[in-house]
Amino acid sequence: MAIDYTKFKNSLKRLEEQNENYQSMDSSLPELMKEAIAESVIQRFETCFDSTWKIIKRYLSDELGLLDIPNSPKPILRAANENGLLASDIEEWFDYLDARNGTAHDYSEEKANVSLEMANLFVDDAIGVYQTLSGETWE
Structure with a gap:
């Protein structure tokens, strides 16, 4: 069965949009809005x-057949790095x-x-993962 990337894509789209709002935020906005x-x-x-x-874990198991990876982020990210799924350094x-x-x-x-600084950097790396896993170009 093919992996459904919809939830991942939607969450990334929402982050990208809101991060753009934050990066271009008007300094005259009230503090509460900021x-x-x-x-x-x-x-x-x-x-x-x-x-x-x-979704990386799902890809590792369904597409690459790696079934013995613990269900937590660090080992999954390590396996993704070892399998060339991350465009940026694992330390990032x-x-x-x-x-x-x-x-x-x-x-x-x-x-x-x-977290705001990391979110800004994360968007491009997550888009890279999306494109690598799904084979689709980011819109």
């Missing part, structure tokens, strides 16, 4: 990161994972800023 947009980017980053490692992916985990329970300004 915070809301930033929090939306962080939540979409968390969701998209989770969708990414889960571990940084994304740390940023994702850092904001899961703590929205301190420092962790939020790190």
Whole structure:
């Protein structure tokens, strides 16, 4: 059965759109609006990161026949790297994972800023994974 990339694609599209909103945000917006947009980017980053490692796991098992990979992000990312599925360095992916985990329970300004920076970098890497796994060009 073919892998359905719809959830991954949709979560990545939403992150890409909201990240663009955040990056081009008008400085005259009220602080509450700026915070809301930033929090939306962080939540979409968390969701998209989770969708990414889960679809990679599915690809590793269904397409490459690797069935004995633990169901957690680090070993899945390592296997993806070993199989040429990540265009960027594995350490960058571990940084994304740390940023994702850092904001899961703590929205301190420092962790939020790190997560926003990582989300901005993550978009292009996640698009690369999408294109590699699905064989489709990103729209």
